[in-house]
Amino acid sequence: MPKQKLWGGRFTQPTDKFVEEFTASIDFDKRLYHQDIRGSIAHARMLGKQGIISMDDMESIVHGLQEILRQIEAGQFTFSVALEDIHMNIESRLSDKIGEAGKRLHTGRSRNDQVALDIRLYLRDEIVEISAYLDLLIDALIEQAEKNIQVIMPGYTHLQTAQPILFSHHLMAYVEMFRRDRGRMEDCLKRMNVSPLGAGALAGTTFPIDREHVAEQLDFPDTTRNSLDSVSDRDFALEFLAGSSILMMHLSRFSEELILWSTSEFKFIELSDGFCTGSSIMPQKKNPDVPELVRGKTGRVYGNLMALLTVMKGLPLAYNKDMQEDKEPLFDTIDTVKGSLKIFVDMIRELRVNAERMLAAAGGGYSTATDVADYLVRKGMPFRDAHEVVGKCVAYCVSSGKDLPGLTLEEWRSFSSRFDEDIADSITLEASVNARSATGGTARERVLAEICRAKEGR
Numbered sequence: 001m002p003k004q005k006l007w008g009g010r011f012t013q014p015t016d017k018f019v020e021e022f023t024a025s026i027d028f029d030k031r032l033y034h035q036d037i038r039g040s041i042a043h044a045r046m047l048g049k050q051g052i053i054s055m056d057d058m059e060s061i062v063h064g065l066q067e068i069l070r071q072i073e074a075g076q077f078t079f080s081v082a083l084e085d086i087h088m089n090i091e092s093r094l095s096d097k098i099g100e101a102g103k104r105l106h107t108g109r110s111r112n113d114q115v116a117l118d119i120r121l122y123l124r125d126e127i128v129e130i131s132a133y134l135d136l137l138i139d140a141l142i143e144q145a146e147k148n149i150q151v152i153m154p155g156y157t158h159l160q161t162a163q164p165i166l167f168s169h170h171l172m173a174y175v176e177m178f179r180r181d182r183g184r185m186e187d188c189l190k191r192m193n194v195s196p197l198g199a200g201a202l203a204g205t206t207f208p209i210d211r212e213h214v215a216e217q218l219d220f221p222d223t224t225r226n227s228l229d230s231v232s233d234r235d236f237a238l239e240f241l242a243g244s245s246i247l248m249m250h251l252s253r254f255s256e257e258l259i260l261w262s263t264s265e266f267k268f269i270e271l272s273d274g275f276c277t278g279s280s281i282m283p284q285k286k287n288p289d290v291p292e293l294v295r296g297k298t299g300r301v302y303g304n305l306m307a308l309l310t311v312m313k314g315l316p317l318a319y320n321k322d323m324q325e326d327k328e329p330l331f332d333t334i335d336t337v338k339g340s341l342k343i344f345v346d347m348i349r350e351l352r353v354n355a356e357r358m359l360a361a362a363g364g365g366y367s368t369a370t371d372v373a374d375y376l377v378r379k380g381m382p383f384r385d386a387h388e389v390v391g392k393c394v395a396y397c398v399s400s401g402k403d404l405p406g407l408t409l410e411e412w413r414s415f416s417s418r419f420d421e422d423i424a425d426s427i428t429l430e431a432s433v434n435a436r437s438a439t440g441g442t443a444r445e446r447v448l449a450e451i452c453r454a455k456e457g458r
């Protein structure tokens with residue numbers, strides 16, 4: 001009975017059934033089948049080249065593994081919990097298929113370096129996909145920013161009307177965030193992109209292996225440099241989870257704004273029907289479920305980061321079984337991030353903008369008060385004094401029910417003799433926006449220039 005296990009040699013009693021289930025990872029790590037087989041083929045070729053196994057054995061291992069790959073992809077492979085994980089499921093099937101040669105595959109290798117390799121291979125591909133989704137989202141935002149370049153909206157601090165800005169400027173702020181997210185993904189890919197195979201269980205191997213040959217076959221530019229670190233390091237997974245958490249935080253903030261902007265109080269935007277649902281009791285409702293769910297799903301990605309950080313924090317070198325707990329948080333994060341990005345791309349593409357509502361709101365809340373102060377500064381008044389004067393103008397407007405553009409020259413002059421006719425033109429929404437023309441400002445020319453830069457990927 002214990003002989004069925006690939007490690008059964010030193011055991012005299014069978015594994016407890018529940019222990020078997022409890023320790024198995026096959027239910028989730030079967031996702032790694034492709035990477036596991038790819039890694040094993042590279043390892044077998046290297047063993048053959050080095051004369052550690054015969055070329056005949058190498059050939060039959062490679063063919064056997066290719067056949068298993070086809071079977072898994074055709075849904076004809078039965079995974080077994082008794083065989084614990086993806087590595088032993090495949091290896092055991094290989095030996096059933098090709099006999100003796102199959103049992104030579106694991107020479108000079110351990111599941112510890114094997115799993116470290118598989119996750120790296122898997123994550124590497126997923127990061128490429130996530131980056132591609134980020135590019136699509138950035139493109140969709142740029143497209144909306146160009147299309148709506150005329151639209152002025154209120155900019156906020158403390159969610160109180162602050163200064164008028166271009167809606168495009170607001171969208172381009174998210175472009176900056178998502179470009180940083182992409183940078184973080186690329187960065188984590190760089191450190192992840194080294195082959196750990198050859199570390200063995202922890203100390204290396206007694207066989208004359210060629211680690212560089214394995215790395216080359218698997219498109220790794222380099223190999224890890226310390227065998228203990230190779231099998232006990234999950235920094236690359238943590239970096240990915242941390243980058244994903246920040247990315248989800250960005251999506252969540254954006255979601256919050258989309259939800260707020262689509263309320264009947266704001267009505268700045270309309271999400272297309274396909275991204276909303278109705279209420280089973282209130283016939284008038286159109287709920288922004290998609291951004292709400294993305295905002296909600298941010299929690300599980302943070303949780304996944306905390307889960308893996310906590311798994312790793314007390315682990316002595318090198319491999320510990322605790323590390324099998326790395327996979328579910330990783331897979332869940334990959335699914336959540338990809339799903340959220342995918343749905344966001346389409347939602348942004350189909351976003352409809354209510355330019356009149358935004359413009360009307362942009363003029364409220366004394367949003368050009370800073371422009372009045374800046375006007376006085378240009379007329380020679382120190383900024384702190386100007387701030388005080390305009391504060392009094394605003395208080396006057398509040399008590400008399402007026403707004404700043406509605407004041408007569410006489411009224412302006414009652415606060416400072418520095419006011420002239422040209423005050424009216426200085427505080428239109430257009431003038432306010434376009435006056436902010438230094439790098440990073442909301443002036444239309446500046447935003448257009450940033451759109452150009454972003455399109456060129458600079």
Ligand code: ARG
Nearest residue numbers: 025085111112115321323324
């Ligand atoms: N299923 C294991 C994991 O995911 C593979 C490595 C197991 N190594 C070991 N020595 N038990 O971590």
